[in-house]
Amino acid sequence: MVKARYTAMRAGSRAAAVHLRYLQRDGVTRDGAPGQLYSATADRADGPAFLDRAEGDPRQFRLIVAPEDGTQLSDTRSFTRDLMHQVEQDLATKLDWVAVDHFNTGHPHTHIVIRGVDDLGENLVIAGAYLAHGIRERASELLTIELGPETTVERQQKLSREIDQERLTRIDRALLREAQETIDGIVDMRPATNANHTDLARHLRITRLQVLQRLGVAEETETGRWSLNPHMEQTLRQLGEQGDIIKTMHRAMASQKIERASEQIAIHGKDEAIADPITGRLLGRGIGADELVPPVVDLSANI
Template structure:
């Protein structure tokens, strides 16, 4: 071998990309960057990787639990876990975000039904049909979007509702900025469409995201990013546009919640103040300890409202007890109030006049399809859950009531137009020939398959088919059979 300094070399046998000294494979540049990023994001700013986390301060987020690294956006969640979420802090604009992951949304027409109904008539600012848009177009092609997501394992659906949306200049621009920021946090392009809704007291945006990333893999988003991160980014954008919430503005918003028949921030503040099942409203330092901006006068005013509703009582001067089901009761009342408003809007859309101004006492809210049929004119249909596909129908009944009936598949009412006369009731069970045969073979309310088989064997020349297979088809669960006989005897 040539030992000249210019041309000489010494072979070093080993595996490919093995540096021969560290005892383990050498990391690629990308892997090394990712490892360093993970190490830095798990520690406070200015600390070296592996250092113990800083002690938790009041108002900071709790330490991140094990398993949070699953899904895109985990690094953003870890960073906020150390620095603390901004959107709950005073001064930041509130944004409500509801999200849902829908499995196999492209199968069975569910995704198409959802897109169709978030674009329904009356949702735009001028009362016309809602307009669907995307990242680069003001009129997105819904059919092409659905085709791209046909084979996706799941689909993401969101409702983003800024508290001060009516003051924002461009809800579409806000949505595009939010989705761009989400793409940066998640490290992938998102295939999405959105529709703005102005048919409620609070304008909001419906966003639908297909379930694949830019590599064609299943899009997996960290759960805490969905629950907190999206709201964080949306709150930052709204606060940037409208400025921080002032103390006077915040107090005015809280005052407006005193008389509401729904679960409010005041109720949350009261529940957080409970100790040993009671609230001591006169205890000094309550506002400073809570840090929620709810002063004593607001708490007392809300407690007086809850007392009139039967959800709170004063047991001693300054000592209050709240009903154990306060939150559930208020949330149910809020849902009923939303449905009532929807019914009022449906009646108003039919025209003006005394025939369309109904007393809410005439409204009938059904939990499911009633046994007694509801007959009347179909005046509206809307999504029971704005993130789902099931429809609720509003029917102006011939009994003088306005009925709200939930739980319909869109295919059931696709061919029925608003204004049509409908009859809604539980599906009737018709008597079949096999039912009459079973009733004839029963003795004292008991059907015995063995006796039925013997009878068929005797009449074998009249029977078409195998007698044993016929009897197996007649066998019913005992409970269902007894119920069937009781219905026949009744």
């Protein structure tokens, strides 16, 4: 997975410094230490010097690179450097960038910050299609070179592990595409009408649909024919974010040896009004859904 965006830089703004400091916060390495900036040539990059060079840049490009099998990579930094070297070749310019590896979630990932100018000091322009798809394709090629092609068995095992997840999965996306391709929006899983699916693919879809029905976002209107809730994707994304928040809260409380019953835990949306003030001490900070923005989850000890 590669998430990419560009951020306009305003003169005198401290946004770039805040973002860089956030990426180097405590607890993001394997041993819980602060993150360490590195670059194409240095294992310990100078953050303030990077910000000084970037002063006056019109924009900044920010990437999150999360290889699906990132835990199997022998050297994340070498992988990132190889990827950025390939990006430089594609864009026909040297790039000034720094990166930080994070291991504080279930999937190791790397944050890359790229200055918004090319090697001639001109505005760096990256096509939207390359940001959306090109970098991901290059990363996938490099990962395949190191780990080898994904076997059919490995792919099936990964999909099987998604069946019970309370979040948006690849199976869900496939079901949504199939529903959009039909006139009535019905996903038809009857054997006679599923010649395009293997028996395993059909089994995975049906088993997942049964889970989606339990979650209230799908319904079997008649045997083998399924209707998907129009808000299914949004609902599953929200469930996934809520699950991530709960995991973050449990990790933070466990690290402080604090026990809380489930009925003592409350989650409030960022736009939700809270009647009574909440006071306490901060146990930890969680990440947003895309981690391209500052933390949005605060944990208070007396909740």
